[in-house]
Amino acid sequence: MRTSWILTLCAIALSGFERVQAKPIAYARGTTAMLEYGGGGMLESQIFYAPRFNYSFGLSALQLENARGTRDQAVARANYLIKRWNLPSAQGNLFGYAGIGTARTRYPSSSGLGADGQNMPTNASGFASSAGWQADFETRWFYSSARMDWNHAHSQSFRIDTTQLGLAPYAHGYQDWATFFLLQARHYQGEIGAVKIESGVELAALVRLFRGNFWLEAGVTDRGKPQAMLMMNF
Amino acid sequence: MIKKITTLLMLLTCATAAFAETIEVKVNGLVCAFCAQGIEKTLRAKPETDAVLVSLEAGLVALTLKADANLSDATLRTALTESGYTVTEITRTNRSLLDIEKQLAELADE
Numbered sequence: 001m002r003t004s005w006i007l008t009l010c011a012i013a014l015s016g017f018e019r020v021q022a023k024p025i026a027y028a029r030g031t032t033a034m035l036e037y038g039g040g041g042m043l044e045s046q047i048f049y050a051p052r053f054n055y056s057f058g059l060s061a062l063q064l065e066n067a068r069g070t071r072d073q074a075v076a077r078a079n080y081l082i083k084r085w086n087l088p089s090a091q092g093n094l095f096g097y098a099g100i101g102t103a104r105t106r107y108p109s110s111s112g113l114g115a116d117g118q119n120m121p122t123n124a125s126g127f128a129s130s131a132g133w134q135a136d137f138e139t140r141w142f143y144s145s146a147r148m149d150w151n152h153a154h155s156q157s158f159r160i161d162t163t164q165l166g167l168a169p170y171a172h173g174y175q176d177w178a179t180f181f182l183l184q185a186r187h188y189q190g191e192i193g194a195v196k197i198e199s200g201v202e203l204a205a206l207v208r209l210f211r212g213n214f215w216l217e218a219g220v221t222d223r224g225k226p227q228a229m230l231m232m233n234f
Numbered sequence: 235m236i237k238k239i240t241t242l243l244m245l246l247t248c249a250t251a252a253f254a255e256t257i258e259v260k261v262n263g264l265v266c267a268f269c270a271q272g273i274e275k276t277l278r279a280k281p282e283t284d285a286v287l288v289s290l291e292a293g294l295v296a297l298t299l300k301a302d303a304n305l306s307d308a309t310l311r312t313a314l315t316e317s318g319y320t321v322t323e324i325t326r327t328n329r330s331l332l333d334i335e336k337q338l339a340e341l342a343d344e
Contacts, residue, residue, distance in 0.1 A: 030275070210267055
């Protein structure tokens with residue numbers, strides 16, 4: 001029972017980390033603002049400014065909440081475009097990022113968590129860090145990406161592997177609404193205290209729409225959780 | 235004499251306007267609206283730029299300049315490279331942006 005609860009909490013917590021698969025750098029001298037919602041009580045907001053096309057920096061704030069606890073995390077983050085491949089009708093990118101900040105976890109005493117004081121702290125706060133990379137390849141009708149994220153905060157360490165494959169029913173122009181249908185696969189693994197966590201592969205079906213400086217992505221996972229992301233560049 | 239020189243200058247000005255130069259740049263890596271937006275923003279920020287047209291379909295960036303303004307190929311190439319794209323060809327033509335837009339629309343309809 002205790003293990004299954006931890007796994008549940010972990011899965012909810014993990015599902016909120018760095019889920020955005022969009023590019024962390026839009027364009028030189030551009031600001032990117034993102035807001036993301038995940039079913040199960042995840043809300044994340046991020047803002048990045050890119051002085052040049054190959055790097056950006058900014059802030060990321062994340063709140064995860066369920067019936068038994070809340071986790072808040074704020075991280076200052078830098079993104080770097082390691083390599084870009086420009087082809088006549090395609091583009092490939094390799095990004096890396098790293099961030100540091102603080103995280104706070106609160107569990108009401110009635111939750112019974114951490115009762116033995118060994119595996120889960122009742123309340124904890126402290127240093128948090130994250131790092132990862134993303135590789136993507138896209139055309140006007142095809143999108144693919146692979147991403148790996150590492151997160152660490154006071155006795156909790158997670159790794160999330162995500163891949164996305166998408167197809168567009170038509171090749172969009174600059175002034176058109178672009179539409180992509182995406183299939184996402186995600187795998188979580190990590191540790192909370194001394195407990196090792198490993199999920200199966202979670203699938204999600206998503207629809208992505210973008211035009212001009214506006215981007216919307218929404219869908220649902222095979223576990224019935226909705227997820228949505230709104231992004232604007234200016 | 236002054237009248238003749240004035241007329242000649244006026245004719246020259248009109249001729250320049252009529253054959254205003256359009257710079258057409260073929261670019262690799264143009265695949266999404268954000269790419270186009272970034273390029274448009276970069277070029278519009280240049281004081282020499284009058285208007286910009288970006289076509290994802292053709293991988294083309296076309297721009298016209300303000301009167302008496304000039305942008306060298308090297309400056310343009312640097313601006314687009316620093317925006318994250320690869321310039322493959324720069325040509326200077328007399329086609330208007332409207333003509334280019336029409337031609338691209340026709341090609342898309344075919």
